Amino acid sequence: METSTVVDPLRISVIGTGYLGATHAVCMAELGFEVIGVDVDVDKIERLGAGEVPFFEPGLEELLRKNLESGRLSFTTSLADAAGMADVHFVCVGTPQHPDSNAADMRYVDAAISGLIAGGLRPDSLVVGKSTVPTGTAARLADRLAADAPGVELAWNPEFLREGFAVDDTLRPDRLVFGVGADSTAEATLRRVYASVIDAGTPVVVVDYPTAELVKVAANSFLATKISFINAMAEVCEATGADVTHLAKAISYDARIGGRFLNAGLGFGGGCLPKDIRAFQARATELGVGKALAFLAEVDAINIRRRTHTVALTTRLLGGTTAGRKVAILGGAFKPNSDDIRDSPALAVADALHRAGAAVAVYDPAAIPNARRLYPHLTYADNAVDAASGAHIVLHLTEWTEFRELDPAALNQVVSTRIIVDGRNTLNPARWRTAGWSYHALGRP
Structure with missing residues (x-):
């Protein structure tokens, strides 16, 4: 994959080198930045440093090796190295379902912020969250940075990667969302990071922290609802002798509905949609608006029923x-x-x-x-x-x-x-x- 790169003196760290983080680190290097990826998993870091992607993602290993050879990309287990080196720190750690509830487990996000602070963040640096988090997280972390790392700003830049298409979704996304605080310079820095992507025509939506946090879970909830809707129709079709594939095709011609995600079948899985809709419900309940998302419980139930x-x-x-x-x-x-x-x-x-x-x-x-x-x-x-x-x-x-x-x-x-x-x-x-x-x-x- 050929990508136009312009070397920029901004240096970037990516905290967490799982699916999201490894992809983001490689693609930021491909855009021309000096990038260091950080993870506590020694085996993962050694494999990435040797040019081996620890998971299957088309096109990623080729770009990993290319950018390792260029010298723009490196990997380490030291958060202190990243804190001292980089101007922009992307937090890309996981937020799995909590083992004791439907809520998101925030221990890895909190550990990443603690490690960056302890490692000695520079006062003029920017921390950018990409992990999917409950609303209210960004404001909490911004307050912590203000208290423990004066001069360091926080932004939230949610990811919208599709597995199997992650490289293209990073280098040519359908939109960029920047969640920034009041009177922040973070937007300007993020526009600099994504300059070539924006110049290629990608729209940018600049919002506050809560909106940025909600965008990803709202999008995933909508997609999950659409999938479960057509699977609910499949149940009705089986009871009536109708054909759900013909039904889906017929309603897809309505421009308000469209045909994407109207493929009836076994339902959705993966590391995002199931845990995100559950965490969204859990957070809504904590906020006193659980009834607004009560329908997601049935979306989840329909999916499991398949x-x-x-x-x-x-x-x-x-x-x-x-x-x-x-x-x-x-x-x-x-x-x-x-x-x-x-x-x-x-x-x-x-x-x-x-x-x-x-x-x-x-x-x-x-x-x-x-x-x-x-x-x-x-x-x-x-x-x-x-x-x-x-x-x-x-x-x-x-x-x-x-x-x-x-x-x-x-x-x-x-x-x-x-x-x-x-x-x-x-x-x-x-x-x-x-x-x-x-x-x-x-x-x-």
């Missing part, structure tokens, strides 16, 4: 029992072009079928190493044909291109029974039926 429905459908197609039956699962990542298995619907179904007595074999082009660590009791295959060998039913649960293009005839001679469940509604029903398969999909007759 998994149990898929297990029930599989059981019915197997004659009422899964005990002793072999089930081939095509897909492990929560979405294609990713090895992320966090809250993966595909693996949730695989695990439920295993617990019900089925012999489950899983194949995914990228996610098998991660899946093995979390679900060591499942069996894993090296390819789709091996997964389907001896299978009484095949479940298509992650919409990789490889699976959409799979020739059903390639499986005909290896399966025990030609039954397929299209959990993503992306296979060609006529193609599979012509090859002799009993084809079933969610929300379709």
Whole structure:
């Protein structure tokens, strides 16, 4: 990927080198800045420093190696090094669901700020939050910086990355949101950081802290609601004999609705949408406006119900029992072009079928190493044909291109029974039926 870069004397640190942080660090170097990435995970830092991305993201490793070779990008475990070196510090640590509630766990954000302060932030530097946080966090952290690191400003610049498209979403985003305090110079600094991106036509929305914090969770809540809506329609279609794919196409022509995220199927997963809508509800309840977001509980419930429905459908197609039956699962990542298995619907179904007595074999082009660590009791295959060998039913649960293009005839001679469940509604029903398969999909007759 060719990117126009202009070397700028501003130096940048990125705190946290997980999915968001590693991508941001690499892309900031690609834009021409001297960048240092920081993480407490020694193995992760060593791998990044050696030019190896610890997760699957198309195009990122190529840019990582390019910018390591240029000398613009480096990695360290020392927050003190970052605090003393950089002019702008991007906080990109995780905010997972709290282990004891639906709220966001803020320990990593707070630890990053504490580490920067202890490391000796320069008075003229800027701390920029990119992590998804509950509203009120930025104001709290700004007060802390004012007390413990006078002269250091805070801004909030939420991320909107799509896994599988993260490099493009960073270098060519559809918008930039800058949350800044009153009488702040942070906007000017952020415009300098993103100058080439802005010059390319990306719109900038400058807002206060609470609005910046709400933008990401509001966007994710809307997308989750749209996905759960069409999956609710799939339930109705199954009860009436209607076809949800035709229904979605028909309503998508209404410009007010559109067709994006109207693909009925197994539902959403990953590290953002599920935990973000739960944390949003939890924070709204704390603020006394929980009723305003009560609908998100049903959005979440509809999404989870698609998994149990898929297990029930599989059981019915197997004659009422899964005990002793072999089930081939095509897909492990929560979405294609990713090895992320966090809250993966595909693996949730695989695990439920295993617990019900089925012999489950899983194949995914990228996610098998991660899946093995979390679900060591499942069996894993090296390819789709091996997964389907001896299978009484095949479940298509992650919409990789490889699976959409799979020739059903390639499986005909290896399966025990030609039954397929299209959990993503992306296979060609006529193609599979012509090859002799009993084809079933969610929300379709």
